[in-house]
Amino acid sequence: xxxxxxxxxxxxxxxxxxxxxxxxxxxxxxxxxxxxxxxxxxxxxxxxxxxxxxxxxxxxxxxxxxxxxxxxxxxxxxxxxxxxxxxxxxxxxxxxxxxxxxxxxxxxxxxxxxxxxxxxxxxxxxxxxxxxxxxxxxxxxxxxxxxxxxxxxxxxxxxxxxxxxxxx
Amino acid sequence: xxxxxxxxxxxxxxxxxxxxxxxxxxxxxxxxxxxxxxxxxxxxxxxxxxxxxxxxxxxxxxxxxxxxxxxxxxxxxxxxxxxxxxxxxxxxxxxxxxxxxxxxxxxxxxxxxxxxxxxxxxxxxxxx
Numbered sequence: 001x002x003x004x005x006x007x008x009x010x011x012x013x014x015x016x017x018x019x020x021x022x023x024x025x026x027x028x029x030x031x032x033x034x035x036x037x038x039x040x041x042x043x044x045x046x047x048x049x050x051x052x053x054x055x056x057x058x059x060x061x062x063x064x065x066x067x068x069x070x071x072x073x074x075x076x077x078x079x080x081x082x083x084x085x086x087x088x089x090x091x092x093x094x095x096x097x098x099x100x101x102x103x104x105x106x107x108x109x110x111x112x113x114x115x116x117x118x119x120x121x122x123x124x125x126x127x128x129x130x131x132x133x134x135x136x137x138x139x140x141x142x143x144x145x146x147x148x149x150x151x152x153x154x155x156x157x158x159x160x161x162x163x164x165x166x167x168x
Numbered sequence: 169x170x171x172x173x174x175x176x177x178x179x180x181x182x183x184x185x186x187x188x189x190x191x192x193x194x195x196x197x198x199x200x201x202x203x204x205x206x207x208x209x210x211x212x213x214x215x216x217x218x219x220x221x222x223x224x225x226x227x228x229x230x231x232x233x234x235x236x237x238x239x240x241x242x243x244x245x246x247x248x249x250x251x252x253x254x255x256x257x258x259x260x261x262x263x264x265x266x267x268x269x270x271x272x273x274x275x276x277x278x279x280x281x282x283x284x285x286x287x288x289x290x291x292x293x294x295x296x
Contacts, residue, residue, distance in 0.1 A: 101208075101211055121208065
């Protein structure tokens with residue numbers, strides 16, 4: 001299963017903000033169990049999509065040299081349930097970007113309706129300690145996540161997307 | 169800005185950063201032992217202090233890593249050495265080390281980090 005919870009970037013301003021869309025399909029596995037007879041998107045997966053949007057925004061700000069990990073979500077509010085067939089817009093805005101990490105504010109909308117909002121705190125894994133733990137491979141921005149961003153640039157007419165590497 | 173005014177702002181900021189109740193945030197409350205702060209929360213607190221008070225906090229300024237990482241020059245046999253204490257004093261002139269100096273156990277170093285220490289740190293930054 002692919003752990004990609006955004007479909008496409010529709011706006012990307014490096015170091016500032018990004019918007020990605022997510023089209024919800026009834027074929028997605030989570031609807032079967034969450035909940036039987038009342039399929040709504042789990043709030044945790046909404047946050048995951050928002051965090052992927054914000055995480056790529058933060059990673060791109062340092063040309064993906066840092067390993068960006070979700071550190072904490074100080075606040076999150078959900079205003080209504082989301083059903084299959086809806087199109088979510090995830091908008092992430094950088095509030096603060098520092099060598100140690102970044103704070104991002106996120107909004108989830110459909111059309112003009114606010115679905116959820118959250119603050120997400122990302123940490124840059126300390127380079128030296130990190131290479132002892134994980135090696136030099138950047139496991140965060142491997143293949144698929146970066147491909148999404150390259151695809152976004154293609155939409156903006158900047159460059160052709162490159163297929164993600166097939167080896168891990 | 170008086171210490172009381174700073175404290176009120178710090179209190180609100182701790183409630184947001186650590187999801188604690190307002191009445192838990194006393195001047196004496198220790199960030200880790202009493203308010204449950206973890207390492208990433210310290211970074212969050214630093215970001216919030218900068219925004220709230222319009223100050224710039226350099227890395228290691230409020231929470232000096234060299235001491236916490238147990239550098240053998242500073243920490244020996246579970247205690248902070250003379251050199252370590254001198255380092256603490258130099259790096260953290262805003263901290264009240266009098267009680268800690270009497271029994272400088274390394275595993276109690278985090279108890280130095282109280283809400284009051286943050287208040288005094290902010291006051292020293294605003295006055296400099």
